Every structure is written in structure tokens, then in C-alpha cells.
Amino acid sequence: MDEDEFAELYERNFRPLLGYALRRCASADDAADVVAETFAVAWRRADELPEGDDARLWLYGAARRTLANHRRGEQRHALRTAALRAELAAVPVNEPDVPVVGEVFRGLPEADRELLSLVAWEGLAVPEIARVLGCSRNAVSIRLHRARKRFARALRAAGVEDARAARLVAEKGALT
Missing domain, CATH: 1.10.10.10 (Winged helix-like DNA-binding domain superfamily/Winged helix DNA-binding domain)
Structure with a gap:
């Protein structure tokens, strides 16, 4: 797939994929990140993209996996943040005035x-x-x-x- 074909694929599928991600993410920024990563994966694997409408379905599958990775990352972040807060709460700090x-x-x-x-x-x-x-x-x-x-x-x-x-x-x- 050349750049022009990829640009056309992007134009046809950006809005539907963004809507997919917006309905599943906590924020518009997270949804934009999921869509951007989905198209980055598609670009890296352009030789594997199927033709026609199957490419759209392939993109939805990639977006689904990207969203799952995003959620796992959020969970890891939440766990690390909670652990750090607990650790910091256990450390007595004599803050100066x-x-x-x-x-x-x-x-x-x-x-x-x-x-x-x-x-x-x-x-x-x-x-x-x-x-x-x-x-x-x-x-x-x-x-x-x-x-x-x-x-x-x-x-x-x-x-x-x-x-x-x-x-x-x-x-x-x-x-x-």
C-alpha cells in the first residue's frame, strides 16, 4: 500500500474509528491517542492490510486491541499511583514552615x-x-x-x- 492509498484509507475511516474510541474512552484525548496508535499500527503493517471493506474491519480490530492495551496501561498506572501514595503516606515528613x-x-x-x-x-x-x-x-x-x-x-x-x-x-x- 502506498502513501496515497493509506491517506485514502485514513480519510474514509478516521471519523468512524474516532467515534468508536470516544464511546469507549474516558476522555477525548484518550480516544484520539487510541485512534492515532491504531493508524500507526496500520501504517507499520500496511503490507498486511486487506483490500476494500475488509481494511475497515481490520482497523476496528486493531483499534479494539489498542484500546485494550490503553486500558491495561491505565490500570497499571492506577495501581502504581496507589502504591506510591501508600508508600508516601507511610513516610513521616517534617515539612519546614x-x-x-x-x-x-x-x-x-x-x-x-x-x-x-x-x-x-x-x-x-x-x-x-x-x-x-x-x-x-x-x-x-x-x-x-x-x-x-x-x-x-x-x-x-x-x-x-x-x-x-x-x-x-x-x-x-x-x-x-
């Missing part, structure tokens, strides 16, 4: 805030920060070490003892 941590962060010198933000929020490594700031890696390492120490001291002074938890808040961007 986010407003206090944010206030402490905002009280740091601008240069310290910039360094800590580049690490925690932007995910940059020391060599990358050195390029951004236009200085040596060694200078960044020293400045970053000092900024972290100042932040930790300021957190302790504000009554936030769990520096690890404060770092998690910083990484989530809750300090703005």
Missing part, C-alpha cells in the same frame, strides 16, 4: 539566592553555573559552599532545624 523558609531565603544576599536557585530550581551543575556566571568552576564551588552554609545558619536562626526538608522545599520552588 514554608513561609519561614521563604522569608529566610529572601533575606539572603542576591548572589547567594542566585547561586542556590541555579542549583535547586534550574538543576545546573557547577561547571554549567560557571559558564552562566562567567567565572571559574573553583570560584563557583567556593561561593556555592559559602551560600549553602549561610542559608543553613539562617534557617537554624529562624528555628528551622531540618535543613534537608528545607532543601526539598527549595527544590520545589516554594521559596518565591
Whole structure:
């Protein structure tokens, strides 16, 4: 089957297959994904497609199998999500007082805030920060070490003892 024949097959069968998927999926996005995957399978297996009306029936069969795969994926996702929620619920977390941590962060010198933000929020490594700031890696390492120490001291002074938890808040961007 060449591209023109496939395009014609697509034009004839897209809407009926979309309707099939819409009636069986929880959302229009999921239905669109099922139809797209069905036609992707059809394209990959174009040499196996039957002629005429049998191609339409073949597409419905492929859509049915794609939908089954989609449902299995949703079930796996739901099970993993439930397991993760249960695991997270079992872990005691001493969240620092986010407003206090944010206030402490905002009280740091601008240069310290910039360094800590580049690490925690932007995910940059020391060599990358050195390029951004236009200085040596060694200078960044020293400045970053000092900024972290100042932040930790300021957190302790504000009554936030769990520096690890404060770092998690910083990484989530809750300090703005």
C-alpha cells in the first residue's frame, strides 16, 4: 500500500474509528491517542492490510486491541499511583514552615539566592553555573559552599532545624 492509498484509507475511516474510541474512552484525548496508535499500527503493517471493506474491519480490530492495551496501561498506572501514595503516606515528613523558609531565603544576599536557585530550581551543575556566571568552576564551588552554609545558619536562626526538608522545599520552588 502506498502513501496515497493509506491517506485514502485514513480519510474514509478516521471519523468512524474516532467515534468508536470516544464511546469507549474516558476522555477525548484518550480516544484520539487510541485512534492515532491504531493508524500507526496500520501504517507499520500496511503490507498486511486487506483490500476494500475488509481494511475497515481490520482497523476496528486493531483499534479494539489498542484500546485494550490503553486500558491495561491505565490500570497499571492506577495501581502504581496507589502504591506510591501508600508508600508516601507511610513516610513521616517534617515539612519546614514554608513561609519561614521563604522569608529566610529572601533575606539572603542576591548572589547567594542566585547561586542556590541555579542549583535547586534550574538543576545546573557547577561547571554549567560557571559558564552562566562567567567565572571559574573553583570560584563557583567556593561561593556555592559559602551560600549553602549561610542559608543553613539562617534557617537554624529562624528555628528551622531540618535543613534537608528545607532543601526539598527549595527544590520545589516554594521559596518565591
